Every structure is written in C-alpha cells, then in structure tokens.
Amino acid sequence: MSTVALITARGLFGRRRALILLPLPLLLIGLAAICRAYDLPGDQWGEAVIVGLGFAVVLPVVSLIVGTGVLGSEVDDGTLVHILTKPLPRRDIILAKYAVAAGASAVTSAVPLFVAGVLADSAKFGAALAVAAVVGAFAYSALFVLLSLVTRRPVLLGLVYILVWEGLLGRFLSGTRVLSIEQYVITIANKINPSTILDSEVGLGTAVIMSAVFVVGCTLAAINRLGSFSLAGETS
Amino acid sequence: MTTETLTPETSTGTDVVNLTNVTRWYGNVVAVNDITMSLGSGVTGLLGPNGAGKTTVLHMMAGFLAPSRGTVTIDGKPTWRNPAVYRDLGLVTEREAVHSFLTAEQFVLACAKMQKLKDPAGAARKALELVEMTGAANRRIGTFSKGMRQRTRVAAALVHDPRVLLLDEPFNGMDPRQRMHMMELLHSLGDRGHTILFSSHILEEVEQVAGLVQVIVAGRLAASGDYRKIRRLMTNRPHVFAVRSSDDRRLAVALIGEKSVSGIEMEAGGMTVRASDYGSFTRALPRIALEQGIRLHKLVPSDESLESVFSYLLEA
Numbered sequence: 001m002s003t004v005a006l007i008t009a010r011g012l013f014g015r016r017r018a019l020i021l022l023p024l025p026l027l028l029i030g031l032a033a034i035c036r037a038y039d040l041p042g043d044q045w046g047e048a049v050i051v052g053l054g055f056a057v058v059l060p061v062v063s064l065i066v067g068t069g070v071l072g073s074e075v076d077d078g079t080l081v082h083i084l085t086k087p088l089p090r091r092d093i094i095l096a097k098y099a100v101a102a103g104a105s106a107v108t109s110a111v112p113l114f115v116a117g118v119l120a121d122s123a124k125f126g127a128a129l130a131v132a133a134v135v136g137a138f139a140y141s142a143l144f145v146l147l148s149l150v151t152r153r154p155v156l157l158g159l160v161y162i163l164v165w166e167g168l169l170g171r172f173l174s175g176t177r178v179l180s181i182e183q184y185v186i187t188i189a190n191k192i193n194p195s196t197i198l199d200s201e202v203g204l205g206t207a208v209i210m211s212a213v214f215v216v217g218c219t220l221a222a223i224n225r226l227g228s229f230s231l232a233g234e235t236s
Numbered sequence: 237m238t239t240e241t242l243t244p245e246t247s248t249g250t251d252v253v254n255l256t257n258v259t260r261w262y263g264n265v266v267a268v269n270d271i272t273m274s275l276g277s278g279v280t281g282l283l284g285p286n287g288a289g290k291t292t293v294l295h296m297m298a299g300f301l302a303p304s305r306g307t308v309t310i311d312g313k314p315t316w317r318n319p320a321v322y323r324d325l326g327l328v329t330e331r332e333a334v335h336s337f338l339t340a341e342q343f344v345l346a347c348a349k350m351q352k353l354k355d356p357a358g359a360a361r362k363a364l365e366l367v368e369m370t371g372a373a374n375r376r377i378g379t380f381s382k383g384m385r386q387r388t389r390v391a392a393a394l395v396h397d398p399r400v401l402l403l404d405e406p407f408n409g410m411d412p413r414q415r416m417h418m419m420e421l422l423h424s425l426g427d428r429g430h431t432i433l434f435s436s437h438i439l440e441e442v443e444q445v446a447g448l449v450q451v452i453v454a455g456r457l458a459a460s461g462d463y464r465k466i467r468r469l470m471t472n473r474p475h476v477f478a479v480r481s482s483d484d485r486r487l488a489v490a491l492i493g494e495k496s497v498s499g500i501e502m503e504a505g506g507m508t509v510r511a512s513d514y515g516s517f518t519r520a521l522p523r524i525a526l527e528q529g530i531r532l533h534k535l536v537p538s539d540e541s542l543e544s545v546f547s548y549l550l551e552a
Contacts, residue, residue, distance in 0.1 A: 003349045007335060014337045078333035082343075082392060085298070086350035087322045227317050231300040231329070 004083055004096040008070050011079075012104060020065055021104075024058045025112035032116040042120035046197035050120060050129065054113045055185050056167060059136050063105040064158040067144025070101045072154045081231065090226040098145050098219060106137035125193045132189035139181045139211045142218035149225040177201045184211045251276045252400055252431045253297055258306035260292055267292045269455040270306070275400075275433055279426035281442035282435040283546060284452035290435040291330065293452065294404050297433070298327045310400055323351070326393035330404040332385050336378030340369055340388045343377060344395055351396040363391040368417060382409030390418070394425075401425065403434040407441050419445045439543045451549050458549045467537075467545045474498050475514045480506035480534035481525065490524045506534060 012018060028049065035045040074080035083093060110130040117126030143161070147154035169176040170183065177183045183200075184207035190198040191207075202210075251274035260268040268289040284290045295301040296308045299315035299322075308315050315321050335343060344363050348356035364373050367387040372380070377388060386409050393401060406422075407415050422445050426432050433450075436442050442449060449466070451459040459466045467475075481487045484507050488500045491509060496516035501508045511517035518535075525532050 003346050007338070007346055010337055011335060078329070078331040079335050081300075081327070081329055081331075082334065082347065082389075083350065084300075084319075085322050085325070085327045085393075086347070087319050087352070088350060089319065228302070229300065230302070231295045231298075 002092065002096045004088070004093050005100050007083070008097050008100045009104075011074070012066065012069055012100065021062055021108050024061060025108055028054050028058050028112040029115050032119040036119040043196050046120040046195075047199075050113065050116050050197060051186060051199075054109075054116055054129070054133075055136070055182050056162075058112065059105075059109040059133055059185065060140055060158075060162040060166070060182065062108045063101075063137055063140030064144050064155065064162065066105045066108070067101045067141045068148050068154040068158060070097045070148075071145055072148035075148060080229070084226075084229060091223045094145070094219060094223045094226055098141060098222070101145055102138045102141040105141050106134040109133040109137055120197060121195060122193075125195055125197075128189045128193035128195075131192055132185045135188055135211050136181055136185035139184065139214040142215045142222070143181070146218040146222040146225070149222055149229070174201070178206060178210065181211070181214060183207070252311060253433070254307075254309050254312075255293070255297070256307045256309075258293075258296060258303045258308055260289075260296060260301065260304050266455055268296070268303075268452075271452070271455075271457045272306075273450055273457055273460060275431050275450075277426065277429045277431050278448060279422050279432040279434070279446040280448040280450060281446035282433055282450050282452065283437075283439070283442055284435075285550065286437065288452045289455040290452055291404055294402050294433070294435060298325065298402050300327075322398075323396065324399045326396070326398040326401045328386075328389050328393045328401075328403040328406055330408070332382065332389065332409070334377045334385055334389060334392075337376065339374050339376055340364060340380070340384075340391070341373040343388060344391050347392040348395045353396060359395050359397075360391075363395040364388075366394060366421060367391045368414075383411055383414045386410060387414065387418070390421075398430070400431045401433075403432070405436055406434050407436060407438065415441070439546055443543075449545075451546065453549060459545070463545045464537075467539070467548075473548055474510035474512050475517070475537060476539040477509045477511065477517070478506055478534060478536045478538045479509050479521070479532070482531040482533070483528075486528060487525060487530050490528050490530075491521070494520050494524065496520060508538070 031049050031053065035049065071080070074083070110133040113133045114126040114130040117129040144154060144158050147157050151157050165176060166180045166182045170180045183202045186198050187200040187202050187204055187207040188211075190200045191204045253275040255271055255273040258268060258271045259266065271293065282290050282293065292301060296303050297310070297315060299318060302316045310321050310325060313321055315325075338346065341360060341364065345356055345360040348359045353359045361370075364370050367390050369384065369387050369391060372384060377385060380388065386406065390403070390406065407418060410418060419441070422432050422434065434445070447462050449459070449461070449463045450457065479487070484502065488502060488507055491497050492500055494517070496511050496513040497509060498512045499510040509517070521535065522532070
C-alpha cells in the first residue's frame with residue numbers, strides 16, 4: 001500500500017465521519033432481518049428495502065461520504081499540500097485516494113446488500129447485489145473524488161446528483177437514466193441474477209459502458225484537475 | 237506607488253529561482269504586477285505590507301499558482317504543473333494544517349517515503365533533530381503547540397535536504413528560544429549553499445536572518461538586494477548618521493560648510509548629521525576631523541535599519 005493510500009486510510013477511518021458510515025448499512029440489514037423474521041415474501045419488501053434504501057440511499061450516500069472524505073477534507077483543511085509538495089505524479093495520488101475510497105465504499109455497501117439479498121431471496125441474488133454494489137461504488141467514488149476537486153461544496157453537489165438527478169428526475173424523465181449510476185447498478189444486478197425485485201430501465205451494454213465512462217472519465221479529469229491545484233493566498 | 241525597482245548589483249550569476257516578468261491577476265484585480273526577481277544561495281527575506289502579494293509570489297514559486305503572464309522557474313524548469321521540482325524544493329505554507337492523527341515521526345517519515353529517499357527513517361530522524369523535535373517525535377501532532385507544529389512542518393520540508401526552501405511566515409507561533417533556533421537553522425542552511433526565501437511581516441526577524449530582501453509593495457517589486465545598499469541608492473533622502481566626537485560643537489561648525497551635509501542637530505551625547513551624499517560625507521568626515529584635531533568616537537548610520545528602508549519604500 002502506498003504512503004498516500006496509508007495516510008488517506010488512516011485519515012478516513014480515524015475520524016468521526018467513519019462512524020457515519022455504520023447506521024445506513026445497519027438499517028438496511030435490520031429492516032431486511034425484520035421482514036424475514038415476520039416471514040414476509042422477498043418480493044413484497046425487496047424492492048423497497050433493496051432498491052429504495054440499498055441502491056438509492058446506502059450505496060450513493062456511503063460513496064459520497066467516503067469519496068469526498070478522502071480528498072475534499074484534505075483540500076478543506078490544507079493538509080493536501082504536504083502530499084502535493086512531493087515529486088509524485090498526480091496520477092499516483094488520485095489513484096491511491098480513489099482506491100481507498102472505492103474499496104471502503106464497496107465493502108461498506110456490498111456486505112449489507114449481500115445480506116439483504118440472501119434474506120430476500122438467495123445467496124446467488126445476494127452475490128449479484130454485492131457485485132453490482134462494487135461496480136456502483138467504483139463509479140460513484142470516481143464522481144465524488146472529482147467533485148472534491150472541482151467545487152468547494154462537493155457534498156452538496158453530490159447530494160443534488162443523488163437526490164435530484166437520480167431520485168427525482170430519474171423517476172419521471174427516462175432520458176436522465178442514461179446518466180444514472182443507480183440505474184446501471186440495478187441493471188447489472190438484474191442481469192447477473194434476474195429477479196422480480198429489480199426493474200432494469202437501461203440495457204446491460206449501456207450500464208457497463210457508462211459505468212466505465214464514469215470511472216475512467218472522472219478519474220482522468222481528477223488527475224488533470226489535481227495537476228492544476230492552486231492555493232489561495234491568505235496574506236496576499 | 238513605486239514604479240522603479242531599487243536593485244543593487246548582488247546577483248552571483250548562480251541564481252536558482254527566477255521570476256521573469258511575472259504577473260498574476262484574479263479577475264480584475266492585479267495581485268502581482270510584472271515582477272522580475274532572481275534568488276541565489278543564501279537567505280532572502282520577502283517583505284511587504286499585508287495584501288502586497290508576498291504569498292501569491294511564494295505560491296507561484298512553489299508551483300501552486302499559475303502566473304497569468306511571465307515565467308517562474310527553479311533551475312530553469314517551470315514550477316507550474318511540474319511535480320518533479322519538489323525534489324529540490326521544500327515549502328512551509330502559512331496555513332499550519334498537518335495530519336493531526338500522525339505522530340511527528342510518522343509524518344516526517346511519510347514525507348521522506350513520498351520523496352522516495354534511500355534511507356527514509358534516517359532522513360526523518362535527522363530532520364527532526366535539526367528542528368529539535370526528537371523528544372516529542374512519538375507524540376501525535378494533534379497534541380502539539382503551534383510552535384511545535386511549525387517545527388514539525390519545517391522538518392517535513394527539510395527531510396529531503398532541498399536546494400530551495402520557501403517559508404511563509406515561518407516564525408509564527410514560536411516562542412523566543414524556538415525563534416532564535418529557527419533563525420540559526422536558516423542561517424546555517426543559507427551558509428551551506430541552500431536558497432532560502434521566507435516572508436515575514438516582522439522586520440526585526442528579517443533583519444536578523446537575511447541581509448538580502450525582496451520588497452513587494454502593491455504587487456510590484458519595490459526593491460531587491462542588500463537592504464543597506466538599497467538604502468544608499470535612495471539618493472533623494474538624506475542619510476542620517478549619529479556622530480560623537482571629542483568636540484561635537486567644533487566638529488559641527490566644520491561639517492556645516494561641507495557640501496554633502498544638509499543638516500546637523502546637536503543632542504545630548506552627540507549629534508545627528510544629515511548627509512545628501514553617503515559617499516562624499518563618509519570620505520569628508522575623517523578628513524575634517526583630522527584637520528580640526530578632533531577625535532571621532534562614534535559614527536553610525538542611524539537610518540540603515542530595515543525598518544527605515546522599508547518605511548521609505550512604502551512612502552515612495
């Protein structure tokens with residue numbers, strides 16, 4: 001693990017914000033467990049819990065907290081300068097931070113979704129949800145790491161994307177779904193293990209290609225942006 | 237506002253940091269206006285009132301700000317979008333944020349590793365010794381005082397023994413003993429051939445550490461070089477000398493006839509002489525004293541302090 005990744009990981013998990021990651025996954029598992037305990041069939045509660053909470057809230061919000069935390073907080077408090085004043089290619093810095101963000105988001109989202117999938121249907125369904133969550137975590141993280149570098153309010157902009165673009169416009173305007181990571185994740189999970197719980201709105205090709213576009217495009221943009229990172233003068 | 241830069245001939249021909257016709261603007265505001273500046277080995281103070289553009293200049297030198305016009309280079313290589321320059325460059329920003337969850341040793345060691353040094357642990361230990369932080373090396377930075385955090389940041393900036401060290405207000409938060417130690421450290425680094433540029437708003441600090449200054453006023457380079465020589469170039473201002481002799485009154489009578497002397501004030505324990513021409517006066521005084529048989533006890537230029545030079549430049 002690179003020094004940059006180690007510092008990033010320690011900064012991420014050593015802060016109180018890491019605790020914010022726990023309630024949502026626990027809520028997801030708790031709700032699924034309650035439904036299962038009352039012997040409710042999976043297709044009755046699966047969509048609300050897995051899609052409505054898991055894919056629409058847990059996965060993007062966890063990725064937002066982590067994705068903006070690995071870089072945005074260092075930009076805010078000025079500690080990023082200690083990393084940038086090293087002869088490291090900016091690509092290495094972004095990739096290290098991105099790997100930590102995507103890895104942490106993937107684990108935090110995929111595990112509860114796997115458990116919810118097992119409780120709702122089967123282990124295979126749980127595995128499909130987990131794989132889709134990993135893909136989603138990588139796409140969301142790339143987007144949110146980039147937002148940390150292009151705006152001073154990455155969390156706000158990230159929430160606008162999650163709540164307004166995906167949550168609101170995605171329901172009523174079919175065209176917006178082409179740029180919705182949530183829709184790619186649902187499609188990928190549904191193709192791995194078709195289920196009545198999931199309702200795909202975009203094709204698999206679109207989901208895979210657009211996920212890759214988010215990952216590669218946002219990462220390249222972040223590398224370029226970090227190369228032009230400027231410090232504001234405090235006494236100038 | 238001055239439009240002409242006072243620059244005594246001080247260039248050694250081995251300048252490491254070069255700014256050529258550098259301008260930086262933010263929207264309609266010109267923060268730095270057409271500055272040309274060269275820094276060689278030794279310690280140089282970057283002076284200027286608040287808002288003059290010091291930090292903007294430092295950030296451009298450090299590759300954290302693109303010049304709107306002109307070039308900024310270290311060893312001939314541009315600093316903007318060129319991370320390779322950090323092999324030879326150390327930066328201590330004014331903002332004191334450090335990864336507070338790390339110990340001083342972990343932080344400096346991490347910096348050594350990111351510099352890809354052959355012996356990062358040895359380099360980290362040496363850097364912490366330099367700033368006298370060995371005793372607190374295993375404490376978390378979050379528990380440090382402002383001065384300790386500052387010294388840790390200096391250790392991190394020095395861990396790879398950079399040729400060029402840029403420091404923005406490095407003495408902030410330090411107690412007098414730490415301040416003295418930091419001054420000695422900068423002195424010794426300068427003597428060893430490093431190029432050190434530090435900004436400060438405390439003139440006394442700059443005077444004690446740096447003979448060379450770069451003075452920025454309203455985004456322009458107002459003066460550059462040895463501040464005592466800069467003072468002598470200010471020919472429109474009389475030079476002020478404190479003189480004491482075996483017979484001050486008789487010496488005053490003899491001096492007032494001298495062309496280069498523009499005024500004399502008698503004071504208890506000596507006199508203050510205003511001279512329009514530094515060279516002519518300092519040559520004439522010993523001659524006149526000899527002719528009059530007067531013994532000189534004291535001759536001190538009393539407005540060659542950095543404070544005087546700085547205030548003259550601001551008024552200009």
